[in-house]
Amino acid sequence: MSKKPIVILGGGPTGLAAAYRLSLDGEKVILLEKEKHLGGLSATLEKEGFLYEFGPHAFHLKDPAMTNWLKNLLGKDFRLIPTNTHVLIEGQLFSYPLKASELFRKIRLSLGIRILGEYLWFYLKNLLRNKKPKNFEEWGIRNFGPTLYQMSFGNYTRKVWGVNPKKLSAKLAYQKVSRLNLGDIIVKLLGFQGREQPAYFHQYLYPKEGVEVIFQKMLGEIRQKGGIITGAKITKLKNVSGKIQTLEYQDSVGRMRKLFPAQVISTMTIKDLASLINHPLQKEVFQASQQLRYRDLIIVYLITWEKNPLFQSQWIYLVEDKFKFNRLTIGKNLSPKMAPKNQTVLSLEICCQKGDWLWRKTDQELLSLAREEIRKLKLDSEKITDFFIKRVENAYPIYLNDFEKNVQNVFKSLAKISNLILTGRNGLYLNCDIHDSFQMGFEAAQAIERKLNPSRWYQRESQKWLNH
Structure with a gap:
């Protein structure tokens, strides 16, 4: 000792x-x-009967030893909940990771044909040259084609990280986007079985009180x-x-x-x-x-009485340019104890740099910005009864090349x-x-x-x- x-x-x-x-x-x-x-960025804080987190953070079940340790530590104080995460594209919610049947059922036929054609073209090019991508954008276009890349995470990446995706390492894509396997989507679309996603993609473990x-x-x-x-x-x-x-x-x-x-x-x-x-x-x-650079974060927490089908999701990624915020979180869908009965906390996240125009905004100005986003989501901003804001420094390392x-x-x-x-x-x-x-x-x-x-x-x- x-x-x-x-x-x-x-x-x-x-x-x-x-x-x-x-x-x-x-x-x-x-x-x-x-x-x-x-708790750092995983802390659970309490305010007037509401529990809120800087995320929040749910546990994937991909490591059996870690999962067993958590279950033994928590006893009965946890929930196993189905994954219910979405990406909002052209006004429609798509499950994340993408599902073949849903993707091609919801998008326009002409768009689907273009995505399929681009994917097959880049798939064949990759087979012939077999070179490692130089940056995030090159990885995205090679694996998805330019149209789906921009629709699903190209513009979103620029918004989140604050730099041109060409300046970001392909390592970020390998870590964060590899779950979207369009190859399996195409295989399933053509009527074959394809690979099944691992079971841990379908379920989270989350403590009942954060x-x-x-x-x-x-x-x-x-x-x-x-x-x-x-x-x-x-x-x-x-x-x-x-x-x-x-x-x-x-x-x-x-x-x-x-x-x-x-x-x-x-x-x-x-x-x-x-x-x-x-x-x-x-x-x-x-x-x-x-x-080595870091990305900072502002989270606007909105308390609302509104009930809306949109609130069935746990996370919704706002990938389109018309949204200034990156992600909407409804913590109550991870645990009902996160908010009092008949009330909901919506967490809107926006990435920035300390000292920039966003960071310098007052709380009231950030509330106005959040209300605008809520209206774009076709939610009733008048049903927001209260709000609070957290600014988080050094939230994410930026993987430059x-x-x-x-x-x-x-x-x-x-x-x-x-x-x-x-x-x-x-x-x-x-x-x-x-x-x-x-x-x-x-x-x-x-x-x-x-x-x-x-x-x-x-x-x-x-x-x-x-x-x-």
């Missing part, structure tokens, strides 16, 4: 999972979180073996001879504190961590980290520090799901217990999750 504590930076799913696993194994753990609440329930069940074990400090602002990591010797932070009342860690697990963003490490690594890590090179440069430098490892979506610069975040925390705890070399850790984890 370590005499000095293992210090974990960040109280999101990954940090809490690492702390939980280490605590179960008898290690002394201290977790530092800058916010007053735990993801916060998971965190609360983990906290007791963590507190027994160490401590959790919220409102803690990290100010310095002192690197001496390739080891973090001291860690300084400001507590919630402004007092400066010091810790002397045996190991440090960081789930902070790479750019934030880079500014805290002292010479000699600060400069080289900082320079590489500044090439050269991001992998910059990430590896950061890891190469940080691997020189023997008692520091980065993990989680921010630490490893990943766009991943919540169940992946928990698993990364467990793996980080295991790596420390096995004394895994940091170089091997970064090589293994970054490649594993980037190719996930």
